[in-house]
Amino acid sequence: xxxxxxxxxxESDLDALRALDTPTVCNALEVxxxxxxGDGYTVFPFVCPRxxxxxxxxxxxTGTIRAMxxxxxxxxxxxxxxxxxxxxxxxxxxxxxxxxxxxxAIPGYGAWWGEVNTNIxxxxxxxxxxxxxxxxxxxxxxxGFQMLAGMVGPSHxxxxxxxxxxxxxxxxxxxxxxDLIHADQHGAVVVPxxxxxxxxxxxxxxxxxxxxxxxxxxxxxxxIAELRRLMGAGPGH
Numbered sequence: 374x375x376x377x378x379x380x381x382x383x384e385s386d387l388d389a390l391r392a393l394d395t396p397t398v399c400n401a402l403e404v405x406x407x408x409x410x411g412d413g414y415t416v417f418p419f420v421c422p423r424x425x426x427x428x429x430x431x432x433x434x435t436g437t438i439r440a441m442x443x444x445x446x447x448x449x450x451x452x453x454x455x456x457x458x459x460x461x462x463x464x465x466x467x468x469x470x471x472x473x474x475x476x477x478a479i480p481g482y483g484a485w486w487g488e489v490n491t492n493i494x495x496x497x498x499x500x501x502x503x504x505x506x507x508x509x510x511x512x513x514x515x516x517g518f519q520m521l522a523g524m525v526g527p528s529h530x531x532x533x534x535x536x537x538x539x540x541x542x543x544x545x546x547x548x549x550x551x552d553l554i555h556a557d558q559h560g561a562v563v564v565p566x567x568x569x570x571x572x573x574x575x576x577x578x579x580x581x582x583x584x585x586x587x588x589x590x591x592x593x594x595x596x597i598a599e600l601r602r603l604m605g606a607g608p609g610h
Contacts, residue, residue, distance in 0.1 A: 381566050382553070387468070389573040390430045390564070395557045398564065401575035406568040415503075415560035416545035419521050422511050424558035426519045429500040431468035433552040433563075434461055435541045437476050438506060440483025440532035451533055458537040461550075463497040470556065471499045472548045474541035475506030481523045483530025484509040491515040503554070503561050505543050521556060 390398065395414075403410045436458055444451055462471060471494055473485060486502055487510035494502070494515075501519030502508075507526035514520065521544075538550050546561060548554070553564045564572065589595055589603055 382569055386570055387430050390555055390569065391428055393555075393573065393576050394428055395555050395559045395562055397576050397580075398555045398572055399562050400579050401572040402562065402564065402568065404575040404579070405571040406565050409565065412547075414546055414562035415521075415543070417505070419505075419523060419544055419560070420508075420525055421519075421521050421558045422508070422525070423519055426501075426517065426557070428555060428557040429468075429470060429519050430553070430555050430564075431470040431500050432466065433472050433548050433550055433554055434464075434469045434499065434537075435472045435474075435539055435548060435550050436461070436537040437474045437535045437539065437541060438483075438485050438532055439476050439535055440485075440506075440530040441477045441479060443531045444533050454534050454537075458534045459493065459497060461537045462494060462499055465551070467498040469499050470554045471502045471504075472541055472543055472554070473502060473504040473506060474543050475504060475523065476535060477506075480505045481507035481526050483507070483528055483532035484526050485529070485532045485534075486514070486520060486522065487529065488513040488515075491518045491520070494518070501556070503543050503546075503548075503556060519556065521561060 399414055462469065475481060484507040486504065486506070486508040491514040495518050501521070503521045505523040507524045508520050508522040509526055511525065541548050544560070546563065548563060553566050553569060555562050555564050586603060589599060
C-alpha cells in the first residue's frame with residue numbers, strides 16, 4: 374500500500390485552485406503540463422446531485438467496494454477492514470477527497486454512500502466522493518459534501534470495502550492515493566503537484582485571451598472578417 378506524503382501545497386495555493394472551475398483547470402493544464410492534455414480526468418457520464426457546491430480541491434484517499442454478493446469473510450474481519458479503511462480516510466494531511474471504485478459487474482448495485490457514510494467521511498476530513506458506484510439518501514447526506522457518482526440507487530445490498538489505499542480508476546480517471554484532485558459539477562482531474570502552482574496564472578492568461586473573442590462576438594457588426602482578424606488569420610484561412 375502506498376505511503377501518503379505530506380501535503381506539498383499551502384492554504385493559499387489551495388485557495389487559488391478552488392477559485393477555478395474544473396474545466397478551467399483542465400485548460401490551464403494543457404499549457405503547464407501539455408503531456409496531460411489527453412488523460413488524467415473523468416471521461417464517463419456521472420450524476421452530481423449538488424451542482425451548486427463550490428469546487429473541491431484535496432488529496433485522494435482511495436478504496437474499492439463490492440455489493441452484489443455477501444462477503445465471504447466473517448463479521449469481525451469485515452469490521453476490521455472497515456475501520457482500517459476509515460483510518461486511511463483520516464490519515465495524512467488534508468483536505469481530502471474520497472475516490473471509490475465499484476468493482477461489481479453492475480456498478481452501483483449497492484450504495485456505499487448515504488446519510489451515515491457521508492457524515493462519517495466529512496467528520497474525518499473528506500470534502501466529497503468521486504465514485505462509479507451509487508449514492509442514496511440525497512436529502513439526508515452530510516451538508517456541503519460533494520458527490521460525483523455513477524448513479525442514484527435505493528439499496529446498499531451487501532456493500533463493503535474490499536481494499537483501500539490502492540490505485541483506482543473511476544469514470545476513466547486513474548487515481549493514486551495522495552494525488553491532488555480538483556473536482557466540481559463538470560467532473561474531476563488529477564493535478565500534477567509540480568504544476569499546481571502554475572495553474573492559476575495560466576488560467577488567467579487563457580481567460581484574458583478568451584475575453585477578447587467573447588467580447589468582440591457580443592458587439593454589433595461582429596462578423597467572420599473580424600473573427601479572422603482577431604485570430605490572426607488571413608482572408609483565405
